[in-house]
Amino acid sequence: xxxxxxxxxxxxxxxxxxxxxxxxxxxxxxxxxxxxxxxxxxxxxxxxxxxxxxxxxxxxxxxxxxxxxxxxxxxxxxxxxxxxxxxxxxxxxxxxxxxxxxxxxxxxxxxxxxxxxxxxxxxxxxxxxxxxxxxxxxxxxxxxxxxxxxxxxxxxxxxxxxxxxxxxxxxxxxxxxxxxxxxxxxxxxxxxxxxxxxxxxxxxxxxxxxxxxxxxxxxxxxxxxxxxxxxxxxxxxxxxxxxxxxxxxxxxxxxxxxxxxxxxxxxxxxxxxxxxxxxxxxxxxxxxxxxxxxxxxxxxxxxxxxxxxxxxxxxxxxxxxxxxxxxxxxxxxxxxxxxxxxxxxxxxxxxxxxxxxxxxxx
Ligand SMILES: NC(=O)c1ccc[n+]([C@@H]2O[C@H](COP(=O)([O-])OP(=O)(O)OC[C@H]3O[C@@H](n4cnc5c(N)ncnc54)[C@H](OP(=O)(O)O)[C@@H]3O)[C@@H](O)[C@H]2O)c1
Numbered sequence: 018x019x020x021x022x023x024x025x026x027x028x029x030x031x032x033x034x035x036x037x038x039x040x041x042x043x044x045x046x047x048x049x050x051x052x053x054x055x056x057x058x059x060x061x062x063x064x065x066x067x068x069x070x071x072x073x074x075x076x077x078x079x080x081x082x083x084x085x086x087x088x089x090x091x092x093x094x095x096x097x098x099x100x101x102x103x104x105x106x107x108x109x110x111x112x113x114x115x116x117x118x119x120x121x122x123x124x125x126x127x128x129x130x131x132x133x134x135x136x137x138x139x140x141x142x143x144x145x146x147x148x149x150x151x152x153x154x155x156x157x158x159x160x161x162x163x164x165x166x167x168x169x170x171x172x173x174x175x176x177x178x179x180x181x182x183x184x185x186x187x188x189x190x191x192x193x194x195x196x197x198x199x200x201x202x203x204x205x206x207x208x209x210x211x212x213x214x215x216x217x218x219x220x221x222x223x224x225x226x227x228x229x230x231x232x233x234x235x236x237x238x239x240x241x242x243x244x245x246x247x248x249x250x251x252x253x254x255x256x257x258x259x260x261x262x263x264x265x266x267x268x269x270x271x272x273x274x275x276x277x278x279x280x281x282x283x284x285x286x287x288x289x290x291x292x293x294x295x296x297x298x299x300x301x302x303x304x305x306x307x308x309x310x311x312x313x314x315x316x317x318x319x320x321x322x323x324x325x326x327x328x329x330x331x332x333x334x335x336x337x338x339x340x341x342x343x344x345x346x347x348x349x350x351x352x353x354x355x356x357x358x359x360x361x362x363x364x365x366x367x368x369x370x371x372x373x374x375x376x377x378x379x
Contacts, residue, residue: 053080062142066253115166125173157210163221182240233299251281
């Protein structure tokens, strides 16, 4: 009798779990079966997780897919896997390290020279750090990779997107955007930024939401549209930087309760291909539906200010340089030279400062 009761209890628990998983955790599937034959798509960070599943879907639809990744080995393995699963040999790797503005520029140059078209840009790559580091250009890692790298990339590819309308930009954000307000001092190169990796990540995700909003405002009437996305809580490598103890708890929880990467890719795919969502350009999506964002993430004045700030930070703006930015740049170069003991007089610092601030890399 005990055995029977046990079997019934286990069967009931499994049924409840399956019900909850398929109704609440797995998420909604993109319904569009649109073909992407003749279309070109870039997916950043496409060697694993949500990005790889998104690239796989784009390849299944017949697109030419560029996997923009920093690790050649990991990306080439993903290319082979996607080609094998889809029989689409128009899947290629191009090197992109979003932690380096120089690499972003090199990627854009190579892409624009070799690829005549771009219809869909998916800014998927994301960095979530426990140990905070700095990018090559001095930004805190999360903000530098997730926001500034993608900001520059999108701007450099914008003309090509405009030539290939209708075209789209999809920006991977996250619900964590709610947890912080925008703090310009933490976006600067000279201040330490958020000293907590989670807050740095959340801050970058708020930038992603505001960036999509302002981009869409700037693109009004062009037929290039733009969407930010929360993919759900997804079982990927995004948590790989957590410490061993946290991982010990997280791994079984994630296996049971998190979405799989294929489920996590659905809203990105929806925003990339679903017909009829153009009127929602600039908005935030999750579970393939448009969602309202909290007040501080839909402030157009703040979104515009972030855009202008970012233009200066990545060296895109030709406008007069604000004295605060000038000081920021000077301090950045000064600290860097000092820490690498390269200081041999103010002349060297001034020379580097001038080359950093006024070169296109800025
Ligand atoms: N998983 C979730 O629950 C969740 C929730 C909300 C939002 N998101 C967002 O969804 C997106 C995809 O996340 P995921 O869960 O699929 O994460 P993931 O499995 O960790 O994949 C992240 C991808 O970004 C790449 N990347 C990291 N730093 C890079 C850099 N400097 N340059 C170029 N590529 C870089 C990684 O490359 P390497 O393999 O070389 O490191 C990897 O391909 C991210 O933007 C993330 O913030 C995820």
